[in-house]
Amino acid sequence: MTRRLLLTLWLTTTVLHAADWPQLLGPTRDGVIQAPVNQKLIAPQPVWDRDLGTGFAGPVVATGKVIITHRLGDDLVVEAIDATTGILLWSFKRPTDYVDSFGFDNGPRGVPAIAEGRIFVHGADGMLDALDLETGKALWQVDTVKDYESPQGFFGRACSPLVHSGRVIITPGGSRDGKPAGVVAFDVATGQPLWQSVADEAGYASPMAYGSDQLLCWLRNELWLLESTTGKVIAQRRLRADMEASVNASQPVLLSGNRVLLSAGYDVGLHVLQLPSLKPLWNKEGLLDCHYGTPVIEGDIILGFDGRQERGQTLRSIDLTTQDKIWQSPAIPGGTLIRVGSHLLAVTEQGELWILPTTAKTFDPLHQIQIFRSGHRSHLAFSDGLLFARDGQQLVAIKVFE
Numbered sequence: 001m002t003r004r005l006l007l008t009l010w011l012t013t014t015v016l017h018a019a020d021w022p023q024l025l026g027p028t029r030d031g032v033i034q035a036p037v038n039q040k041l042i043a044p045q046p047v048w049d050r051d052l053g054t055g056f057a058g059p060v061v062a063t064g065k066v067i068i069t070h071r072l073g074d075d076l077v078v079e080a081i082d083a084t085t086g087i088l089l090w091s092f093k094r095p096t097d098y099v100d101s102f103g104f105d106n107g108p109r110g111v112p113a114i115a116e117g118r119i120f121v122h123g124a125d126g127m128l129d130a131l132d133l134e135t136g137k138a139l140w141q142v143d144t145v146k147d148y149e150s151p152q153g154f155f156g157r158a159c160s161p162l163v164h165s166g167r168v169i170i171t172p173g174g175s176r177d178g179k180p181a182g183v184v185a186f187d188v189a190t191g192q193p194l195w196q197s198v199a200d201e202a203g204y205a206s207p208m209a210y211g212s213d214q215l216l217c218w219l220r221n222e223l224w225l226l227e228s229t230t231g232k233v234i235a236q237r238r239l240r241a242d243m244e245a246s247v248n249a250s251q252p253v254l255l256s257g258n259r260v261l262l263s264a265g266y267d268v269g270l271h272v273l274q275l276p277s278l279k280p281l282w283n284k285e286g287l288l289d290c291h292y293g294t295p296v297i298e299g300d301i302i303l304g305f306d307g308r309q310e311r312g313q314t315l316r317s318i319d320l321t322t323q324d325k326i327w328q329s330p331a332i333p334g335g336t337l338i339r340v341g342s343h344l345l346a347v348t349e350q351g352e353l354w355i356l357p358t359t360a361k362t363f364d365p366l367h368q369i370q371i372f373r374s375g376h377r378s379h380l381a382f383s384d385g386l387l388f389a390r391d392g393q394q395l396v397a398i399k400v401f402e
Contacts, residue, residue: 021061021381021388024111024160026338029208030253031296035341036385039401044353044369044387047397048086052390053077055107056158058336058379059388059395062114062133065089066381066388068395069121071096071107076123078112080136083383086397090136098125098156105392109158110206111379113168116188120168124156128170130191140191147193148181149174153202154247160206164215164228167194171217173202183207183217183224183231197231198224204249204292210260210275216252218262223252225276237278241266250290250304253297255320261297263290265308272320287325288318292377296339298358301326303344309334315346317360327363329354338380345382345400347389350374353398371396 025031035041053072060067066081076096080089100106110122118139119131126145131138144150150157150172162169167185174181182198201220210216214234215226225235239262240248246266253261258275269285288295288306291313295304300321306328307313315329315337337346339358343366346354351374355367376391385401 019061019384020063020114021383022114023060023162024058024113024206024379025251025294026382029162029251031294031338033338033340033382035343036401039385041343041355041366041400042402044355044367044371045399046371047386047399049394049396050081050086050088052393052395053107054105054392055109056105056376056378057108058111059381059390060112060114061381061383061388065133066395066397067112067114067119068390069108069112069123070390071105076108076121076125076127078119078121078129078131078136080133081395083386083388083397092131092136092138094127094129094138096123096125096127098123100124100156101152102155104155107392109156109204111160113161113163115163118188120161120163122157122159122161122170124158126150126152126157126172128161128168128186128191130168130188142186142191142193144170144172144174144184148172148176148184148196150202154245155204157202158204158206159202162207162209162215163188164209165213167228169207169215169228171202171207171219173200173219182219183215183226185228185231195231197226197233200224204247205251208252210254214276216260218248218252220248223262223273223278225278235276235278237273237280239268239271240264241268243267249292251294253295253302255297261295261302261320263288263295263304265289265291282323284323287323288316291334293334293336296337296344298339298342301358303337303339303358305334305337305346307334309349315354315363317363326361329363333374334377336377336379338382340382340401345380345387347371347380349377351376351391353387353389355400369398371398
């Protein structure tokens with residue numbers, strides 16, 4: 001299945017503008033978007049910034065609005081901001097009592113999703129909120145801790161909601177009425193539960209669509225292929241580290257030829273499986289072991305951050321055909337990245353923006369600029385020539401195309 005087909009399938013169920021970045025990793029949930037028509041890459045220019053509270057939840061963009069969620073005191077806050085000017089349009093808040101078990105940031109982790117005129121926000125405390133996109137009005141709420149016994153896990157609930165065929169899908173990793181509820185689907189309009197499935201713990205990857213009627217969910221222990229209408233299990237394969245203190249956090253990446261690529265640290269390595277059987281095709285350790293950032297594809301090239309965050313990472317370009325490394329960056333703490341046309345945009349944990357050609361033969365950034373403080377990680381968003389990124393204190397808009 002090609003990414004063109006995936007985009008076509010997505011457009012049949014979602015009405016948004018071509019420039020929107022409405023969910024985790026963009027329009028097709030793979031970190032890839034086409035470059036703006038008739039626009040060219042420029043030296044990055046800061047346009048605006050806004051103060052934020054804590055959190056790792058990245059921004060999303062739809063109909064000219066940037067949606068960001070963060071933590072201020074004892075409140076989870078959702079804000080709609082004009083994408084061009086940085087002016088606040090509306091704000092929503094609700095109380096939250098989440099406390100991180102390891103003393104880290106207490107803010108939200110999951111990236112919101114926008115679809116059908118609504119915003120869906122999944123907090124670290126397990127609350128799933130649906131808001132009106134135009135006004136911020138609360139529409140419905142589900143408490144996954146109360147209703148589905150969702151455990152806190154290592155660092156709180158971090159699933160970024162997926163909206164697919166009228167369903168909001170998240171991974172509570174719990175149970176209800178004695179039945180497994182690793183993955184649950186809710187009605188977009190009402191929040192009523194539609195199905196629950198899968199006996200597995202939640203990880204730090206999020207569900208994604210495969211074709212028009214299937215889901216890929218990489219949870220703590222296994223990769224699951226499910227029917228999107230019923231939650232019925234089509235295939236499953238155990239894929240996790242032997243180490244108990246480990247997580248799967250990078251998203252699955254769909255490849256041509258009905259294949260899926262998965263990568264994790266903790267000695268898991270890089271795996272390519274056949275779809276829909278999930279039969280292993282090949283795997284390799286030490287080539288591209290993604291701790292939390294999701295790599296992006298350009299033809300037969302995959303680009304991503306390799307290595308454990310605690311030990312330092314390198315940005316790498318890998319040839320999937322030969323399974324060889326093309327180049328790597330100097331060691332840094334880590335980062336996240338997206339592809340805009342033929343350019344890679346990466347933001348490191350040191351707060352630097354790197355822009356490189358995706359087909360470069362050596363690591364030689366075209367542009368390198370400090371955009372915020374160091375020591376933070378979150379997913380990026382892009383719309384109409386602007387890159388949107390956040391740390392634990394501010395949201396920034398950087399112009400990269402004109």
